[in-house]
Each structure stands twice: as structure tokens, then as C-alpha cells.
Amino acid sequence: MINKAVCFSSTVLMLIFVSAYANAREIKVSGIFEQGGFIIGQVDKTINNVKVNGEDKHISNEGKFVIGIGRDYDGEIKITTKDEKKIIPIAKREWGIQRINGLKKDKVTPSKESIKRIEKEFSYIRNARKEILYNNYFANGFINPIKDGQVSGEFGNQRILNGEAKNPHSGTDIAAPAGTDIMASGDGIVSLSQTDLFYTGNVVMINHGLGLQTIYAHMDKVDVKVGQKVKKGQKIGTVGATGRATGPHLHFGSSVDNVKFDPMNLMQGNLFGVK
Numbered sequence: 001m002i003n004k005a006v007c008f009s010s011t012v013l014m015l016i017f018v019s020a021y022a023n024a025r026e027i028k029v030s031g032i033f034e035q036g037g038f039i040i041g042q043v044d045k046t047i048n049n050v051k052v053n054g055e056d057k058h059i060s061n062e063g064k065f066v067i068g069i070g071r072d073y074d075g076e077i078k079i080t081t082k083d084e085k086k087i088i089p090i091a092k093r094e095w096g097i098q099r100i101n102g103l104k105k106d107k108v109t110p111s112k113e114s115i116k117r118i119e120k121e122f123s124y125i126r127n128a129r130k131e132i133l134y135n136n137y138f139a140n141g142f143i144n145p146i147k148d149g150q151v152s153g154e155f156g157n158q159r160i161l162n163g164e165a166k167n168p169h170s171g172t173d174i175a176a177p178a179g180t181d182i183m184a185s186g187d188g189i190v191s192l193s194q195t196d197l198f199y200t201g202n203v204v205m206i207n208h209g210l211g212l213q214t215i216y217a218h219m220d221k222v223d224v225k226v227g228q229k230v231k232k233g234q235k236i237g238t239v240g241a242t243g244r245a246t247g248p249h250l251h252f253g254s255s256v257d258n259v260k261f262d263p264m265n266l267m268q269g270n271l272f273g274v275k
């Protein structure tokens with residue numbers, strides 16, 4: 001199942017990876033143009049306004065921007081500048097179903113008290129996502145945050161927790177023994193470092209620039225602080241089972257602004273060097 005998914009993605013990648021370099025003022029894009037994918041865009045640096053589906057995008061001084069494509073995105077993405085319009089069709093993906101049993105009842109159907117706590121804790125994550133850095137930290141690419149981990153839960157799976165249908169999985173679960181090193185997937189600035197959150201337990205977020213962030217949840221030890229600069233491959237903590245988890249694993253997620261996409265796509269070839 002997992003191998004099949006990886007193969008499928010590489011095939012799709014070969015088929016739909018597009019890079020256009022015609023004239024200097026053209027909108028150039030690379031990425032994975034499917035549900036759960038993302039787009040790295042480049043416009044001439046003299047252009048200071050890019051719209052995606054009619055909304056302003058954050059762009060760096062070099063004219064780069066990033067678009068996340070959600071699990072259920074339907075249709076095309078329209079990128080416009082004052083000179084040009086580019087339409088990118090987005091391919092559909094099929095999503096699996098994952099059943100997890102043995103979770104504590106309150107972690108599946110939280111009490112009123114827990115809901116209050118959850119709402120407050122979500123605001124930490126939302127606020128971290130709002131911070132925009134106009135840097136291209138992401139341009140250095142991404143690696144798997146765990147060296148020899150096994151994917152135990154894919155992005156986008158419909159979750160059935162203790163028999164109840166819940167939200168789709170927002171990241172990739174990577175199982176590894178407790179205490180295994182977790183590395184920063186890419187260069188960036190730590191935007192969140194919290195312990196003991198209801199769902200995510202001990203959790204770190206890294207801001208890679210222009211709205212692109214990664215999240216690392218259920219950690220045991222956390223070795224980094226908010227505002228700290230980290231390099232790709234640098235240890236940020238260890239694998240644990242804190243928060244809503246049935247065993248030691250890393251929940252690894254990625255987002256652009258509030259759109260979550262498949263973090264395994266970050267590691268598909270060199271899609272970041274749109275120079």
C-alpha cells in the first residue's frame with residue numbers, strides 16, 4: 001500500500017512536473033500539481049503583486065511564492081500578475097481509510113473541558129502559521145525527519161478512531177522507537193515549541209518562509225526554542241508518544257498558510273530550486 005503510493009507519486013511526478021522558462025516575465029512554476037501537492041512559483045523580481053485564485057500571495061524579493069494544495073482541492077489553480085495569467089489543472093488523488101483503536105475515550109470524543117483546552121492550543125498553532133517570513137529557506141530542499149522510520153499512517157487517510165469517523169489525517173505518521181532522533185526537515189526558524197498539548201503532545205513547528213511550515217508532533221524530548229534558526233538535518237528532539245498517540249511515532253505535517261498538504265511531497269526531487 002505504502003510502496004504503491006510512493007510509486008504512484010513518482011510516476012505522477014514525472015508526468016506532471018513542469019518547468020517553464022520562456023521569457024523573463026513569464027510565471028514559472030514547479031511542484032506537484034495534484035491534491036496534497038504544492039507549487040513553487042517564480043515571477044520577475046520587478047513584479048510585486050501575484051494573485052492566486054484572486055487572492056494576494058506573499059512573494060519574496062526574488063519573486064518566489066509558494067502554494068499549498070489541500071487534500072480536497074477541486075479544479076484548477078489560477079495565478080495572475082499584471083501581465084499574465086497561468087492556469088494549472090490539479091489532478092485528483094484517491095485516499096485510503098485508516099482505523100485506529102485503543103485510543104483513550106477523551107482523546108476521540110473530548111469532554112467540554114478538554115474542548116476548551118483544545119481550542120486554546122489550536123490558537124498557538126494557528127498563530128504560528130500566521131507569521132510570514134519573506135525568506136527562501138525552503139530553497140535548500142527537505143529530507144525525511146527520521147532516518148530509518150516506517151510510514152505508519154499516510155496523509156489524507158480518512159480516520160476511523162475507536163470506530164468513529166473523524167477528520168482526515170493531516171500529516172504523515174512515521175513510526176520509530178522512542179528516543180530516535182528527529183531532524184529538521186529543512187532550513188528555517190522555529191515558530192512553535194510547546195509541551196503537553198492535548199492532541200500533538202510535545203510539538204515543534206519550523207517556518208521555512210513564504211507561509212511554508214512543517215510540524216513535528218508527539219515528541220519526547222524537544223531540543224529547540226522559538227526563534228532559533230535550524231538547518232536541514234539538525235536534531236530538534238526525539239520520538240515519543242505524547243498527546244493523542246497509541247505508540248511512539250512522529251506525526252510530520254506541512255502547510256502553506258492554513259492549507260495542509262502531503263509532507264512526503266516535500267521530498268520528491270529538487271522542486272525548490274526554481275532559480
Ligand SMILES: [Zn+2]
Pocket residue numbers: 153169170171172173250251252
Ligand atoms: Zn498523525
